[in-house]
Amino acid sequence: MPRAGLSTAAVVSAALDVVDEQGVEGLTLAAVASRTGVAAPSLYKHVAGLAELRALVGVRVMVEMTERFTAVVIGRSGDDAVAALLRSYREYVREYPARYAAFPADPLHDPAMVDAGNRMMEVFLGMLRGYGLTDSAAIHATRCARSIAHGFASIEASGGFGLGEDPDETYERLIAMFLASLRS
Template identity: 60%
Template sequence: MPRAGLSTQAVVQAAVEVIDDDGVAALTLAAVAARCGVAAPSLYKHVSSLAELKTLLGVRVLNELADRFAAAAMGRSGADAITALMHAYRAYVMAHPARYAAMPVDPLHHPDLAAAGIRQLEVIQAALRPWQLDPADQIHTIRKLRVVAHGFASLESAGGFGLPEDLDETYRQLIATFLDSLPAHP
């Protein structure tokens, strides 16, 4: 019985590979165990339940997207930074649709997910700084940005748009409309 050398993060990594290959519905402990070369009950040494594995997967994916956000915003400001953020969001979702489907939509309500969710928020807040919005306006603005990015990305990744062509143009118009809705900034 040689030891497989697993760890919690290795199990999460296997879960990512399972959903990348076969979709989020194929995420079972049996599939993860098979990929790790281990019997299913052995996973309980590293993960307390399937629900916890899904939460850990959520943390992983939230952080991955926050990294993309930070990279996209770096060295840009104003409308340029916002545009880059929104394109980074869409690019991530299309590159990893199953991971996006595994990303919880309400991270702030779960203690283990909140930190990763806040990382994303902070990047957006920083990008909006040039507009010097008052706190209430800032909340509405961040919400609207999320609505546009999440709405478009979730529809696109789920095949919700009938015709595949011209989606770049639709998204470009959405970003332009969102930017137009912001007050002028110095």
């Protein structure tokens, strides 16, 4: 019988705590079992194994990010919405760098992640409709936005901006460049 209160969602939450403390490489069934107070075999009542747990962690990260992005773009449009989303993306990575490392590279081609990936994609696509971007133009713009946010935030999280200039200013310049490209 599973420990009272232990569920798949609770296992994933414990896994996220492990990732936050030890990084993605520290995510093991033993570490999650220790955190939840059960023996590792007991986790199999909630997840099929480490691969499924990693997928569920990736989905949870996408859901968290999508919720944040949705919250910051609601009531905004155009440049204001795009800038808010890009800032929110960077802030998530700054707040949860290890957790962000669990973000899947290509969630739209993984059956376990496609729903969460599509929900996130819809936030981006919806935001870009205000620029008249549809179909492949919207996909290209979404890729550009993700590349800007992911690339900058990942480099920043790994300590890659050691020069004296303010990274905030650099990021704002990237946002301005992207916004200019959307308007052209």
